[in-house]
Amino acid sequence: MHAYSLDRPERLRAHLAAQRRLYEVRPDCQGGQHWQTVSSQDRHAFEPSSELPPFSAKSFFFGERELLFRFDGGQFYSALPQVVPQVLFGLHACDLQAVAYQDQFFAQDAHYQARRQATLLVGLDCLHSCNGGFCSVLGSGPAVQAQTADLILLPPAEAGADWGLLAASAAGQQALHGLDLASAHADWPAQRQANEARVRAEQGSQEDIIEGIARLNLQAIDDSTWEALGLRCLGCSGCTSVCPTCSCFAPLDRAEGQGGALRERVWDSCLYQGFQQEASGHNPSATAGQRVQRFWTHKFGEDFRQRFDSYGCVGCGRCDRVCPGSIGVHGVMHKVVQP
């Protein structure tokens, strides 16, 4: 992994935007933040927020609505997405870990892989914890893990100083071609460690999360606790939409004129009452408590951790922010530990 010194991240951004369609998180005028395209001519300073954008990179690869095939009345035609080379600029470690998790889950999914393989990922180390994040206890951050990104931006400790840039993959190294960069100062690993220690201290020990995971896997949480949590679930799908590792979907079939038809798939949510409803009327997860339990078992269950070699939760804290019933990750884990 080669380390470079970068006078201005905007120079790298313009270089990459000249090769590919580049997306960066930008503030809107209403206090929100969104992924937006940025051209190679763009003059805005790269000023990443220490707060995560409301939406992760999930929908870039796992489309919220995706055409699967068309039928013309006689034949079926598969529909793969039209992709253009793209780059996501400034992804935080947790969101990159989530992409790595989804890469495994969707390893055989042609639609996901078509989009993913056309994408260069530029990560960004965090100097401070976001509000409510706990990546440091799950091992998903705050330093970007080399195997999850192509390039890694290391912000300077003081304003005005040079940035660091790590080439973490062959594709990342190749994308730098033509950009004249000096090697980084030798102290960059120490700086990364200092950043990590600072974020870890800001996030604290997160006892509820650690104890909650243990209790969940010991099956030490009784049904009444889950049902009490379920009472607060409105089935709104907020958590499953913002969660960077949620991946459930449903098909949507539609007839088109002349005997034609198509199938799309759309994001679904395991917290919807009818998610497992069978045609016979039987519903194996009929209560909201069972569905809430399912969601958290999927994030923290040991069987899933073994399968993916990491938890399904990356500690981004988005569900805490979005849940109207206060049963995001900290809400649930607190109740589970102190019922």
Added chain:
Amino acid sequence: MIDSTPRRLHLLEQYEDGEDSRHFSLRIEQPAASDLAAKAGQFFMLTLPGVGEAPFTYVSLPDAQGCFTALVRRAGRLTQALFDQPAGSVLGYRGPFGHGWPLFFNAQPLLVVAGGCGLAPLAGVIEQASRQAMPARLSVIYGARHSGAQVLGRERARWQQTLPFIETFDQAAPGQRQGTPLLHLDEVFAAGPPAALLCCGPEPLMRASAEACLQRGLRADRIWLSLERRMHCADGLCGHCYLGSSYVCQDGPTYRYDRYLQLLGRSSPISQAPPALFC
């Protein structure tokens, strides 16, 4: 890579087979080697273009021409629309999916318990046993709400010639056996305790049958169930068919009972009385 685009499937014919179900003859256009290797207990995904897609089990497995049969119960939008399709319609097919039944035909007696439409996934096993040299080694107890709710009429007529085949009814007519299959287990066990149970039907019936067999000395690792779960992708991705950490479309639909209990997160069998045994 997974291709979720269906292949062409031709509807050859359909006939009434039970009061709310029909028996379909279907043909896969250009069957692949994997179609011809399908096993009893596996399933396929049937698409009715513009309407939807749903899982169904093979009653008879695809032959060299890709022809097979399936039993479909009217349950909702897709199945109703399927009943309305004329012969010659072009449908969509994906499959085969999941794991079939373990097939061990030896000198040991085997018990099949089926409820309602749950007879369909077991048809391949019964058919094979009825052709073995010692067919009487496999016994069937088949429960239905009443005789109109029974399925696979032609097949049953054939099997009854070669196998011990007990039929039970929730609402029995004179001369019929009253009660659920559980009431008739002792009779089968008295004739020779089975070495294994294969069971398919509504989940409460399967649990109750498994427990009744456990109580009669059969080990949990000799009991197999075929589970129904809502399924949409059959590729282990859409998430709908979960059973604990397992996806029924990939790991099932047949599960050994001890594994099933483990996935439910229970160390001991569930012993609550089933509310209703039949769909």
